[in-house]
Amino acid sequence: MRAETRIRRQAQIEDAAYALLEEKGYAGATMQALARRAGASIETLYNWYGDKPGLFRALIARNAETVQEVLDQRAGAADAAALVAVGERLLALLTGPRAVALNRAAAADAEGTLGLALAQGGRDIVMPHVATLIGAITGAHGETPDRLAELWLALLVGDLQIRRVIGTIAAPDANTCRQRAETATDHLLRLYPPQG
Amino acid sequence: MRAETRIRRQAQIEDAAYALLEEKGYAGATMQALARRAGASIETLYNWYGDKPGLFRALIARNAETVQEVLDQRAGAADAAALVAVGERLLALLTGPRAVALNRAAAADAEGTLGLALAQGGRDIVMPHVATLIGAITGAHGETPDRLAELWLALLVGDLQIRRVIGTIAAPDANTCRQRAETATDHLLRLYPPQG
DNA sequence: ATATTTCCGTAATAAGTATTACGGATTCGG
DNA sequence: CCGAATCCGTAATACTTATTACGGAAATAT
Numbered sequence: 001m002r003a004e005t006r007i008r009r010q011a012q013i014e015d016a017a018y019a020l021l022e023e024k025g026y027a028g029a030t031m032q033a034l035a036r037r038a039g040a041s042i043e044t045l046y047n048w049y050g051d052k053p054g055l056f057r058a059l060i061a062r063n064a065e066t067v068q069e070v071l072d073q074r075a076g077a078a079d080a081a082a083l084v085a086v087g088e089r090l091l092a093l094l095t096g097p098r099a100v101a102l103n104r105a106a107a108a109d110a111e112g113t114l115g116l117a118l119a120q121g122g123r124d125i126v127m128p129h130v131a132t133l134i135g136a137i138t139g140a141h142g143e144t145p146d147r148l149a150e151l152w153l154a155l156l157v158g159d160l161q162i163r164r165v166i167g168t169i170a171a172p173d174a175n176t177c178r179q180r181a182e183t184a185t186d187h188l189l190r191l192y193p194p195q196g
Numbered sequence: 197m198r199a200e201t202r203i204r205r206q207a208q209i210e211d212a213a214y215a216l217l218e219e220k221g222y223a224g225a226t227m228q229a230l231a232r233r234a235g236a237s238i239e240t241l242y243n244w245y246g247d248k249p250g251l252f253r254a255l256i257a258r259n260a261e262t263v264q265e266v267l268d269q270r271a272g273a274a275d276a277a278a279l280v281a282v283g284e285r286l287l288a289l290l291t292g293p294r295a296v297a298l299n300r301a302a303a304a305d306a307e308g309t310l311g312l313a314l315a316q317g318g319r320d321i322v323m324p325h326v327a328t329l330i331g332a333i334t335g336a337h338g339e340t341p342d343r344l345a346e347l348w349l350a351l352l353v354g355d356l357q358i359r360r361v362i363g364t365i366a367a368p369d370a371n372t373c374r375q376r377a378e379t380a381t382d383h384l385l386r387l388y389p390p391q392g
Numbered sequence: 393a394t395a396t397t398t399c400c401g402t403a404a405t406a407a408g409t410a411t412t413a414c415g416g417a418t419t420c421g422g
Numbered sequence: 423c424c425g426a427a428t429c430c431g432t433a434a435t436a437c438t439t440a441t442t443a444c445g446g447a448a449a450t451a452t
Contacts, residue, residue: 043431
């Protein structure tokens with residue numbers, strides 16, 4: 001199979017997996033429905049991903065790449081505007097349909113391996129990046145950059161993510177994301193002004 | 197069946213349901229395992245709760261009572277200490293094994309009815325209560341008490357709840373809960389001092 | 393005490409699902 | 423253009439589970 005065709009087929013499988021995850025949940029996303037929807041065969045699913053958890057682990061791995069891309073954008077200046085820009089994109093990503101679907105899958109996995117993989121490809125990448133950026137903005141402080149990053153993320157996301165995961169709210173629109181990013185950054189810098 | 201016996205049997209069923217939910221997740225919590233573990237019969241489960249979602253809806257309903265009890269404690273003074281006390285209990289409740297299990301069940305329910313019930317018995321009760329308390333502490337402000345309550349809850353809980361639900365952290369201990377409640381209250385009152 | 397309801401324990405039903413298997417079509421390397 | 427590998431579509435396998443059914447025991451009411 002040509003590499004190009006294979007990549008397209010992989011994208012079809014991932015799209016179908018996300019769609020099923022959003023519509024039916026992890027338990028309801030059956031391999032047969034996935035194969036039919038993706039226009040792939042069941043055999044291919046098992047040959048490529050091993051088993052059902054493996055398929056969703058692959059989704060999580062690719063999600064980690066998306067997280068990296070979001071963080072790498074606007075990596076130039078280390079000022080409040082850069083933090084707002086990162087927050088805006090980050091919030092849209094974290095509350096977007098794909099991240100929410102992955103979190104639901106992780107919540108359904110009682111063993112916790114999916115959750116661990118999701119955290120490694122998400123929070124464990126985001127936190128140091130944000131901490132470095134905030135540290136560069138605020139300078140030396142009584143509070144460590146790590147704690148400031150946690151604070152800023154709490155202000156930014158709030159309970160939007162858990163409410164998205166249990167299905168009580170829709171994804172916030174672009175305006176909401178920007179305003180929350182601005183407010184969170186403003187609150188952080190009011191509590192811990194630069195050069196404190 | 198005597199009312200007393202029935203109440204005890206209901207508690208056994210609820211305990212078993214929570215235990216299975218924590219160990220196996222919603223899909224893995226089978227009615228047969230639940231009956232065996234609770235010492236009840238399958239027929240009783242269906243006679244009392246209708247079906248499997250109905251059983252977990254009953255769990256959510258009883259959880260709402262617990263939330264009310266937590267909020268009603270220390271309802272006397274309207275000062276920062278009261279807010280810290282409420283926050284401490286609230287965080288312990290929200291990150292405790294039972295609330296986490298219910299959130300996992302809601303996340304596994306793609307239709308969203310469990311999530312809706314959980315929100316109605318949880319957030320929709322907590323938010324107005326906290327907003328009233330904060331409003332009484334801070335007095336009139338540019339920000340509405342509702343927004344301040346959201347801010348305080350974000351500071352209090354952060355991402356602990358979602359991380360608990362996807363299984364990457366253990367429940368915070370009592371010390372952590374108290375410190376977070378103190379820090380969240382301190383941050384809130386620094387950002388929006390009373391009599392602003 | 394006895395008739396009636398309720399419950400337990402177990403089995404049966406019916407449906408769904410992860411995983412494996414296979415024949416025929418398609419694609420790829422030479 | 424041809425053989426080998428890969429893939430699709432479908433079916434078969436083996437297993438699990440929600441829900442219903444039923445006989446006998448326990449409790450309840452009269």
